[in-house]
Amino acid sequence: MSNTALAESDLDPSLRETVESAVVRFAGDSGDGMQLTGGQFTLATAFAGNDLATFPDFPAEIRAPAGTTFGVSSFQINFGSRVIKTAGDAFDMLVAMNPAALKVELGGLKPGGIVIADTGSFGERDLRKAGYAANPLEDGSLEGYHVIALDISKLTLEALKDTGLSKQEALRCKNFWTLGFVYWLYDRERKPTADWLNAKFKARPELAAANAAAMDAGHTVAETMELPDGIHAFHVDRAEIAPGTYRTVTGSEALAWGLAAGTHLAGIKMVFASYPITPASQLLHSLSKMIDHNVVTFQAEDEIAAACAAIGASFGGSLGVTSSSGPGIALKTEAIGLAISTELPMVIVNSQRAGPSTGMPTKTEQSDLYQAVLGRNADSPLCVLAARSPSDCFEAAIEAVRIALKYMTPVFLLTDGYIGNAAEPWSVPDINDYAKIPVAFRTDPEGFHPFLRDTETLARAWAVPGTPGLEHRLGGIERDYDSGNISYDPANHQKMTDTRFAKIAGIARDIPPQGVEDGNASGKLAVVGWGSTYGPISRAVSNLRTQGLDVSHIHLRHIWPFPANLGELLRGFDRVLVPEMNHGQLVNVLRAEYLVPAEGLNKVSGQPFKIAEIEDAIRARLEN
Amino acid sequence: MNVVTPPETLTAKDFATDQEVRWCPGCGDYAILKAVQKTLADIGARPENTVFVSGIGCAARFPYYVKTYGFHTIHGRAPAFATGLKLANPDLDVWVISGDGDALSIGGNHLFHLLRRNVNVQFLLFNNEIYGLTKGQYSPTSRQGTRSPSTPWGSLDNPASATVFALGAGARFVARGVDSNQKHLPDILARAHAHIGTSFVEIFQNCKVYNDGVFETFTARDLASDRQIYVEHGKPLIFGKDGEKGLRLNPRTLSLEVVTLGENGVTEADVLVHDETNRMIATLLAHMEPPALPVALGVLYCAPGPCYDDEVTDLVRAHTPAEKPDFNRLLRSGRTWTVD
Numbered sequence: 016m017s018n019t020a021l022a023e024s025d026l027d028p029s030l031r032e033t034v035e036s037a038v039v040r041f042a043g044d045s046g047d048g049m050q051l052t053g054g055q056f057t058l059a060t061a062f063a064g065n066d067l068a069t070f071p072d073f074p075a076e077i078r079a080p081a082g083t084t085f086g087v088s089s090f091q092i093n094f095g096s097r098v099i100k101t102a103g104d105a106f107d108m109l110v111a112m113n114p115a116a117l118k119v120e121l122g123g124l125k126p127g128g129i130v131i132a133d134t135g136s137f138g139e140r141d142l143r144k145a146g147y148a149a150n151p152l153e154d155g156s157l158e159g160y161h162v163i164a165l166d167i168s169k170l171t172l173e174a175l176k177d178t179g180l181s182k183q184e185a186l187r188c189k190n191f192w193t194l195g196f197v198y199w200l201y202d203r204e205r206k207p208t209a210d211w212l213n214a215k216f217k218a219r220p221e222l223a224a225a226n227a228a229a230m231d232a233g234h235t236v237a238e239t240m241e242l243p244d245g246i247h248a249f250h251v252d253r254a255e256i257a258p259g260t261y262r263t264v265t266g267s268e269a270l271a272w273g274l275a276a277g278t279h280l281a282g283i284k285m286v287f288a289s290y291p292i293t294p295a296s297q298l299l300h301s302l303s304k305m306i307d308h309n310v311v312t313f314q315a316e317d318e319i320a321a322a323c324a325a326i327g328a329s330f331g332g333s334l335g336v337t338s339s340s341g342p343g344i345a346l347k348t349e350a351i352g353l354a355i356s357t358e359l360p361m362v363i364v365n366s367q368r369a370g371p372s373t374g375m376p377t378k379t380e381q382s383d384l385y386q387a388v389l390g391r392n393a394d395s396p397l398c399v400l401a402a403r404s405p406s407d408c409f410e411a412a413i414e415a416v417r418i419a420l421k422y423m424t425p426v427f428l429l430t431d432g433y434i435g436n437a438a439e440p441w442s443v444p445d446i447n448d449y450a451k452i453p454v455a456f457r458t459d460p461e462g463f464h465p466f467l468r469d470t471e472t473l474a475r476a477w478a479v480p481g482t483p484g485l486e487h488r489l490g491g492i493e494r495d496y497d498s499g500n501i502s503y504d505p506a507n508h509q510k511m512t513d514t515r516f517a518k519i520a521g522i523a524r525d526i527p528p529q530g531v532e533d534g535n536a537s538g539k540l541a542v543v544g545w546g547s548t549y550g551p552i553s554r555a556v557s558n559l560r561t562q563g564l565d566v567s568h569i570h571l572r573h574i575w576p577f578p579a580n581l582g583e584l585l586r587g588f589d590r591v592l593v594p595e596m597n598h599g600q601l602v603n604v605l606r607a608e609y610l611v612p613a614e615g616l617n618k619v620s621g622q623p624f625k626i627a628e629i630e631d632a633i634r635a636r637l638e639n
Numbered sequence: 640m641n642v643v644t645p646p647e648t649l650t651a652k653d654f655a656t657d658q659e660v661r662w663c664p665g666c667g668d669y670a671i672l673k674a675v676q677k678t679l680a681d682i683g684a685r686p687e688n689t690v691f692v693s694g695i696g697c698a699a700r701f702p703y704y705v706k707t708y709g710f711h712t713i714h715g716r717a718p719a720f721a722t723g724l725k726l727a728n729p730d731l732d733v734w735v736i737s738g739d740g741d742a743l744s745i746g747g748n749h750l751f752h753l754l755r756r757n758v759n760v761q762f763l764l765f766n767n768e769i770y771g772l773t774k775g776q777y778s779p780t781s782r783q784g785t786r787s788p789s790t791p792w793g794s795l796d797n798p799a800s801a802t803v804f805a806l807g808a809g810a811r812f813v814a815r816g817v818d819s820n821q822k823h824l825p826d827i828l829a830r831a832h833a834h835i836g837t838s839f840v841e842i843f844q845n846c847k848v849y850n851d852g853v854f855e856t857f858t859a860r861d862l863a864s865d866r867q868i869y870v871e872h873g874k875p876l877i878f879g880k881d882g883e884k885g886l887r888l889n890p891r892t893l894s895l896e897v898v899t900l901g902e903n904g905v906t907e908a909d910v911l912v913h914d915e916t917n918r919m920i921a922t923l924l925a926h927m928e929p930p931a932l933p934v935a936l937g938v939l940y941c942a943p944g945p946c947y948d949d950e951v952t953d954l955v956r957a958h959t960p961a962e963k964p965d966f967n968r969l970l971r972s973g974r975t976w977t978v979d
Contacts, residue, residue, distance in 0.1 A: 062976055064978070257978070258977075311951060315719065316719075316748055316749065326712075328724065330724055353713050357710075445967060481687060487709070489711070500658065
């Protein structure tokens with residue numbers, strides 16, 4: 016739809032308070048549909064022409080006991096008329112569908128922020144389950160906030176009393192009642208959500224109608240009620256967005272499309288083999304639907320089988336791709352060594368999560384960098400890339416496919432639970448703008464042996480079964496450099512090990528030199544990030560540069576090998592600060608590689624960095 | 640381009656590589672290699688279209704000695720690798736070579752799922768009831784009480800039956816052979832090759848160094864005729880030096896018993912006729928152990944059914960649009976909006 020086709024607001028914008036950006040957090044029970052509510056608010060906000068970033072934050076339990084604090088599921092969105100780079104630090108509005116949600120989330124609300132609470136869910140039992148001795152809506156503990164307390168449960172039932180739905184069914188619509196209410200406060204259109212409901216409940220139109228009716232009722236109540244003192248309806252101007260076709264995209268969607276775009280550009284089939292694990296499974300789901308785009312998916316019996324099937328597929332002339340999260344990647348490790356040894360292309364996606372062991376499956380962390388770069392037996396180098404944002408997963412995935420095929424090597428692509436689930440608007444690219452990825456299967460038997468190498472890239476010849484005259488045997492046993500036959504010769508093992516290193520190191524010549532995201536190419540302080548810390552670092556650096564501080568932001572996509580100029584670039588700064596959601600991993604690799612006095616800023620709470628945390632750390636470095 | 644045109648008819652020798660075979664002298668693997676190379680020639684296998692895949696262990700060196708495509712993977716994972724290979728190219732003719740440790744211990748899970756999915760490959764399990772390459776520890780098929788470096792007082796755990804496991808996992812082709820029996824083994828391998836789906840073949844293989852003679856109880860020349868039965872579809876289950884013994888189903892105990900023809904009024908009509916499509920008969924045969932019952936060899940079970948790689952191919956075909964799909968359209972599926 017066209018921008019101009021969007022209906023104008025039903026309230027005179029002059030009566031609304033115009034804000035540059037706002038952060039809203041929807042919080043409720045796991046069964047309250049908060050992720051869905053957030054997703055619809057995201058869609059409506061994208062249609063309103065704002066820039067945005069989201070942060071779905073939910074427990075690992077599918078339906079944790081109702082009303083408990085550990086069962087709270089939240090969705091945060093930051094949107095505005097300026098460029099939005101993170102899901103926001105403190106929020107302006109908290110929607111609390113029950114006492115547990117209020118208890119868990121209140122600490123993140125700005126002083127003076129707005130609380131919308133469903134009093135219908137604040138009964139004595141609900142309060143007790145959340146650990147409240149008294150009702151916080153009544154005992155004055157919310158002083159300093161603006162509270163809109165409504166019996167949303169009752170209002171929803173009233174709105175739906177003629178629909179014939181059972182009480183239980185009708186109550187399940189209260190998230191859409193709330194959504195309608197918040198839509199009015201922020202001046203969002205309801206139509207995209209109404210359309211979505213009609214599509215979603217095609218088979219049960221009565222549910223589509225009931226949810227739409229609940230949304231309309233909430234909207235009407237907001238429009239007609241007298242808002243408590245100090246609360247206004249808001250207006251957020253359109254962001255200045257470059258012309259183009261846009262959609263919202265989550266990291267896992269962009270990753271699925273990026274991988275498929277890679278094999279599309281290479282003109283070969285992708286065999287995606289995976290085993291379900293949180294938060295990586297979404298990628299399997301997305302790719303499973305892409306069967307018409309030369310993608311075959313295989314849900315293997317375990318992580319090891321998934322990795323081995325991917326290697327088998329690559330031997331057969333497809334690109335084998337496997338995906339998991341840290342604990343599953345650990346299981347694939349031996350197989351990855353086989354792909355390194357047999358020098359076959361492979362992409363391994365790691366949607367990192369908080370660990371060690373099972374850790375916190377739905378919470379985000381960047382603690383698998385060591386695992387990707389170093390975590391294998393023996394000298395076993397491969398290439399490691401990291402995506403920085405949901406939409407960047409598309410570009411990073413194409414790059415991973417390119418390097419895997421060109422260098423006949425496994426490539427790790429690191430993303431995380433935050434990037435995978437978060438959404439942002441995306442200017443949809445044109446696939447014809449991307450360079451083709453050349454793949455040349457060996458067919459000439461003249462002088463062939465399986466470890467014949469390209470003199471420039473050192474990539475092994477890719478001869479696939481089915482090709483007459485090129486029959487050969489591969490395996491994890493060391494190979495003779497000149498014939499590809501089994502060899503235990505000492506000098507040969509040295510040469511092969513050196514060659515495997517040189518091949519991966521040579522990728523550094525084939526990637527762009529490291530640039531500076533923001534700021535000067537030398538100076539007092541460089542903040543070096545990788546992966547999903549991109550948003551908060553870039554906002555923090557740009558805020559402080561506006562205040563005149565000498566700080567630059569460098570963000571790495573290529574984690575191994577590093578871009579050739581990185582050491583020189585870092586040496587141009589007095590200090591280097593490396594914020595990471597781990598206990599210090601990239602920082603140590605940088606120190607080891609370049610002997611630079613890089614310092615870590617480390618956070619492992621399962622929550623993304625706040626902009627303020629990074630700003631404080633930068634200030635502290637510049638003041639000392 | 641210089642394409643090598645293979646000769647019209649290949650012999651067993653044409654399937655031998657120039658690599659020196661490195662098994663111990665007298666190893667049963669030599670005989671199996673010979674039988675496989677003969678089978679490849681017999682069935683007219685095309686080297687460029689054939690892939691031998693293995694895991695780890697003595698048997699797993701097999702692909703190096705067969706002049707086709709080959710892949711020596713990691714311990715226990717050959718079935719998973721082979722499944723991925725078939726997903727990339729379902730037209731390849733894939734043989735998986737494994738041992739009792741590789742297939743039933745570290746790789747038990749993968750074998751189970753290969754059989755359950757019925758991926759179209761031949762799976763040969765060389766069972767020598769011992770770990771050879773790691774120097775003689777007991778294996779999951781070792782008989783209770785097996786003394787080995789890791790079980791100096793004899794092994795305690797109950798052994799697994801490879802064929803009973805395969806049948807339980809849903810295998811649709813289960814056969815058994817003996818390494819030294821060059822008369823039957825190529826026939827069994829040819830049958831395995833002809834079957835579409837996972838063809839599971841257990842081959843009793845003597846480990847000269849660590850478990851020599853473990854199958855002598857039924858393979859020794861003087862015992863073989865009484866302790867083995869070579870089963871054939873549609874033929875009565877008769878064995879013994881003079882064909883004087885038979886297997887009869889006891890309907891009260893639902894078990895097989897040995898009868899002697901001509902004794903107590905027993906005639907050939909009382910003897911069970913082998914029906915290789917009958918899973919119950921196959922299961923009864925797989926369970927037989929000497930000395931009470933003979934070891935069943937030959938094709939115990941063959942009942943073709945849908946195989947995974949065919950089903951995937953059909954699914955892909957059903958979803959492949961007539962025209963090349965437009966990638967840009969995929970990226971623009973769902974809700975989009977335009978900023979002017």
